[in-house]
Amino acid sequence: MAAFDGVQASSESVFERRVTRRKASLAQSMSWSILFFGGILTVMPIVYMISTSLKWPHEIYDVSLIPEEPHLENYTFVLEDGRFYGWFVNSLVIATITTISNVIFDSLVGYTLCKFRFPGRYVVFIAILSTLMIPTEMLVIPWYLMSQSFGWLDTHWGIMFPGLMTAFGTFLMKQFFETVPDDFIEAARVDGQNELQIWWSVAMPLVKPALAALAIFVFLGNWTAFIWPLIVTNSWEMYTLPVGLSTFADEADVAWELVMTGAAISTIPTLIVFLIFQRFIIRGVVMAGLKG
Amino acid sequence: MSSLAIKNLTKEYGRTVVLHNINLEIQAGEFVVLVGPSGCGKSTTLRLIAGLEEVTGGTIEIGGHVVNDLEPKDRNIAMVFQNYAIYPHMTVRRNIGFGLRNSMKTRAERDARIEEVAGILGMTDLLPRKPSQLSGGQRQRVAIGRAMVRDPAVFLFDEPLSNLDAQLRTQMRLEIKKLHKRVGATIVFVTHDQIEAMTMADRIVIMKDGRIQQIGTPSELYHAPANIFVAGFIGSPSMNMIPGVASGGDVHLVGGVSLPIGIDGVDARNVTVGIRPEDLHPTDGPALFSGAVNVREPLGHETLIYVDTAFGEIIAKADGRAPPELGEKVNFNAAPKDIHIFDSESGAVLTRAC
Numbered sequence: 001m002a003a004f005d006g007v008q009a010s011s012e013s014v015f016e017r018r019v020t021r022r023k024a025s026l027a028q029s030m031s032w033s034i035l036f037f038g039g040i041l042t043v044m045p046i047v048y049m050i051s052t053s054l055k056w057p058h059e060i061y062d063v064s065l066i067p068e069e070p071h072l073e074n075y076t077f078v079l080e081d082g083r084f085y086g087w088f089v090n091s092l093v094i095a096t097i098t099t100i101s102n103v104i105f106d107s108l109v110g111y112t113l114c115k116f117r118f119p120g121r122y123v124v125f126i127a128i129l130s131t132l133m134i135p136t137e138m139l140v141i142p143w144y145l146m147s148q149s150f151g152w153l154d155t156h157w158g159i160m161f162p163g164l165m166t167a168f169g170t171f172l173m174k175q176f177f178e179t180v181p182d183d184f185i186e187a188a189r190v191d192g193q194n195e196l197q198i199w200w201s202v203a204m205p206l207v208k209p210a211l212a213a214l215a216i217f218v219f220l221g222n223w224t225a226f227i228w229p230l231i232v233t234n235s236w237e238m239y240t241l242p243v244g245l246s247t248f249a250d251e252a253d254v255a256w257e258l259v260m261t262g263a264a265i266s267t268i269p270t271l272i273v274f275l276i277f278q279r280f281i282i283r284g285v286v287m288a289g290l291k292g
Numbered sequence: 293m294s295s296l297a298i299k300n301l302t303k304e305y306g307r308t309v310v311l312h313n314i315n316l317e318i319q320a321g322e323f324v325v326l327v328g329p330s331g332c333g334k335s336t337t338l339r340l341i342a343g344l345e346e347v348t349g350g351t352i353e354i355g356g357h358v359v360n361d362l363e364p365k366d367r368n369i370a371m372v373f374q375n376y377a378i379y380p381h382m383t384v385r386r387n388i389g390f391g392l393r394n395s396m397k398t399r400a401e402r403d404a405r406i407e408e409v410a411g412i413l414g415m416t417d418l419l420p421r422k423p424s425q426l427s428g429g430q431r432q433r434v435a436i437g438r439a440m441v442r443d444p445a446v447f448l449f450d451e452p453l454s455n456l457d458a459q460l461r462t463q464m465r466l467e468i469k470k471l472h473k474r475v476g477a478t479i480v481f482v483t484h485d486q487i488e489a490m491t492m493a494d495r496i497v498i499m500k501d502g503r504i505q506q507i508g509t510p511s512e513l514y515h516a517p518a519n520i521f522v523a524g525f526i527g528s529p530s531m532n533m534i535p536g537v538a539s540g541g542d543v544h545l546v547g548g549v550s551l552p553i554g555i556d557g558v559d560a561r562n563v564t565v566g567i568r569p570e571d572l573h574p575t576d577g578p579a580l581f582s583g584a585v586n587v588r589e590p591l592g593h594e595t596l597i598y599v600d601t602a603f604g605e606i607i608a609k610a611d612g613r614a615p616p617e618l619g620e621k622v623n624f625n626a627a628p629k630d631i632h633i634f635d636s637e638s639g640a641v642l643t644r645a646c
Contacts, residue, residue: 186344187377191391191438192365205381 052260060256074261087244095222101164102218110173131167154234176210212280294355294445295320301350311502323479327489328499370439371448385419388437449481520639531566534603562636571630572608579623
């Protein structure tokens with residue numbers, strides 16, 4: 001009887017194991033399917049953008065992904081159009097300067113709020129955070145009036161100034177500086193470094209992954225910014241890329257193939273920025289893993 | 293190296309007083325260890341000396357100059373932190389040379405100094421490495437190197453050995469002691485480990501609840517503790533504490549056993565009798581304590597025995613080769629000079645009659 005029980009028990013456990021394995025493989029295929037679907041959803045617009053940029057005007061409303069006669073005429077047209085180059089440079093200058101500015105000033109403020117004890121520190125932090133709750137659309141009018149009174153309308157400075165520092169960046173950096181042990185800062189103080197030196201040579205290198213993430217966010221945000229540059233600029237010379245590309249569409253017609261071509265070219269710098277800074281993020285994660 | 297003087301030092305956080313009127317004179321070149329349980333104020337004292345906290349009252353003098361209002365960098369001190377605080381993104385060379393960055397030295401002079409310090413600490417080969425490629429002991433050495441490189445007036449160590457394993461801790465203890473002998477620096481060393489304190493210090497400062505309990509050489513603290521706390525804190529295993537009563541100049545244990553010592557000027561008072569485990573000797577004659585062995589802890593060279601007596605559990609030391617058996621009845625006596633009498637209420641040691 002005992003032996004029979006044993007056989008029964010073992011066959012039950014084999015059965016259970018099979019069921020568990022089947023459940024696991026089902027769950028796995030489910031998750032793969034969802035990921036595949038998500039991937040398609042993400043990649044499709046990019047593929048469609050590139051596909052459209054290779055089409056002739058008459059076939060742009062054709063949903064086919066593969067152009068009948070793929071060609072690079074659109075690229076030649078857009079790149080030879082002097083305006084596109086100007087918009088590209090405008091966007092690059094604005095996104096680069098705002099990125100550098102955010103990386104420096106957000107981290108300075110974040111560091112100060114994190115590592116210094118002074119009265120009102122919490123109030124200042126809350127005040128900065130509370131600005132996150134105000135939508136850009138509400139700020140556009142005061143920004144415009146400010147730009148007008150300072151003579152910044154239709155200038156690079158006018159496009160850039162609202163984004164030179166962000167509450168989000170300050171918050172992000174403050175949170176990351178929390179992970180830098182106070183001992184590091186105090187050791188540097190005892191070793192005779194001044195506060196700026198400590199911030200630059202001790203704290204900043206330790207939050208490189210956060211700086212990289214911030215740089216990517218800020219660069220992308222400013223590269224793709226549309227509403228404010230549209231409002232603050234008047235002449236096509238000052239347009240940024242998204243604003244400039246929108247001019248390919250007029251009331252009568254939208255030259256989608258040109259818009260898509262411009263968009264395809266404009267993704268190149270963002271890809272480069274992402275590839276450069278992604279290294280730091282991954283390295284940061286790897287370093288954090290090694291510490292334990 | 294410089295002397296260090298702390299006068300009437302107090303520190304308050306809001307309404308909480310964490311240091312009460314601390315007075316301490318440290319001679320140039322002296323190795324002083326601040327020891328005490330967690331929250332006793334030893335690390336706060338060190339941070340006040342370093343200038344990392346603001347003094348509430350009193351003064352701190354380094355080399356005869358009051359430094360209360362000076363920034364840490366202007367106090368000419370160096371500090372080694374508990375978690376070493378060596379920067380993971382810098383090589384050992386840059387870590388050690390970090391404190392020299394703002395000095396007036398030329399690059400060649402700085403490099404020479406870094407090499408010299410690395411040589412003293414035996415880690416010249418490690419200079420190009422990153423901290424992640426070092427062992428715990430090597431990281432500790434880098435932290436010490438960074439402190440040494442500036443040739444400061446006073447070295448401050450904040451529990452620097454507590455993250456190391458037991459063997460490495462013993463080794464580093466020895467190395468720091470040798471280093472002190474070689475460099476002759478003034479060192480203030482904070483630890484909660486009384487063995488570290490006993491083995492390294494010229495003088496020990498025992499603290500509790502923000503007050504200094506006793507200052508003295510390791511031997512003074514061990515053999516002549518000023519109060520019950522010091523007696524219990526120093527020595528492992530701790531001193532046996534037995535309740536007693538002083539009356540008519542004599543001391544009796546609670547069970548009625550009379551001790552062979554007299555106390556001056558104390559009458560009808562509860563006292564605590566303290567005897568260290570190694571001062572209890574087996575005897576065949578009249579005994580102070582007797583009881584059965586309850587637990588044995590063999591340590592090799594000796595065996596700790598826990599004996600159930602009329603006064604509770606008493607710890608004694610027995611020969612490591614032939615300790616008494618479990619359950620065996622043992623009798624102990626102690627020499628009068630090895631018996632400490634404390635006032636049970638105030639905890640202070642009582643003066644004996646000559």
